[in-house]
Amino acid sequence: MKKLKLHGFNNLTKSLSFNIYDVCYTPADQKQAYIDYIDEAYNADRLTQILKDVAEIIGANILNIAHQDYDPQGASVTMLIAEGMDTEVDAEQLNSESPGPLPETVLAHLDKSHITVHTYPESHPDTEISTxxxxxxxxxxxxxxPLKALNYLIHSFESDIVIMDYKIRGFTRDVSGQKHYIDHNITSIQKYISEDTSEKYQMIDVNVYQEHLFHTKMLLKETELENYLFEKESAFSEEEKKAIQEQLQQEMAEIFYGRNYA
Structure with missing residues (x-):
């Protein structure tokens, strides 16, 4: 493919935004312990390291990091990143519809960019479900x-549900003065997820190609009850297991489809 000769810098802004959800069964006496566990497992220091790894994957230099743990729960990290290594970029390879590394270094040139993460542990007030x-x-x-960092991020969290949006904003101009509103072919966010990961999830797309807007939802197929108990050694009757399973499946379906079923 012949490279497009640009007038100045490629200033298209490509943004990947997504929510990752973990769902857990937590009886009343376990709810606070679950929130405390999540708060420690995904504190600001851990999140900072995850974002540092993302910056390494996409070959970015870190300019500034702001991070904060909150009371009673949650944490935030904001990282400003800039152009990476002074190496010629193979844009065709970096923008190809293929999964990114887990992780390996990918060289890229970036400017005026950022990575952020915010966490929200919470519990349902009336049921025994925490998210x-x-x-x-x-x-x-x-x-x-930024889709090249997607694989790594999905594997960095316990992801029962993943909801993703990808959009390209602005334009870049070639030497003839013509504006280009996208610089790479994309048909679906799913193309950037590894096959072994894709097989584990039910996925749906809602894409608006003419507006360069792409939306993908992922819902874990296997919901083995043992994987959703905060205390793994809990003993339940078959009837209790069925009731818990129904609570978990309803919670996950409501999040995935964005509507309440109760």
Whole structure:
């Protein structure tokens, strides 16, 4: 493919925003312990390391990091990143519809970009279900797409549900003065997820191609009860197991489809 000759810098902004949800069964006496566990497992220091790994994957230099743990729960990290290594970028490879590394270094040039993460542990007031949500944004300006960090991020969290949006904003101009509103082919976010991961999830797309807007939802197929108990050694009757399973499945379906069923 012949490279497009640009007038100045490629200033298209490509933004990946997604929510990751973890769902857990927590009886009343376990709810606070679950929130405390999540707060420690995904504290600001841990989240900072995850974002550092993302910056390494996409070859970015870190300019500044702001991080904060909150009371009573939750944490936030914001990282400003800039152009990476002074190496010629193979834009065709970096923007190809293929999964990114887990992780390996990918060289890229970035400018005026950022990565953020915010966490929200919470519990249902009336049922025995608790959820943990992480909101993540990776925004890059230049030739690389932040979708190359997607595989790593999905594997960095306990992801029962993943809801993703990818959009390209602005335009870049070629030497003839013509504006280009996208610089790479994309048909679905799913193309950037590894096959072994894709097989584990039910996935649906809602894409608006003419507006360069792409939306994908992922719901874990296997919901083995043992994986959703905060205390793994809990003993339940078959009737109790069925009731718990129904609570978990309803909670996950409501989050996935964005509506209440009760």
């Amino acid at each position: 943990f949500r992480a909101d993540i944004d990776v925004s890059t300006c230049g030739q690389i797409s």
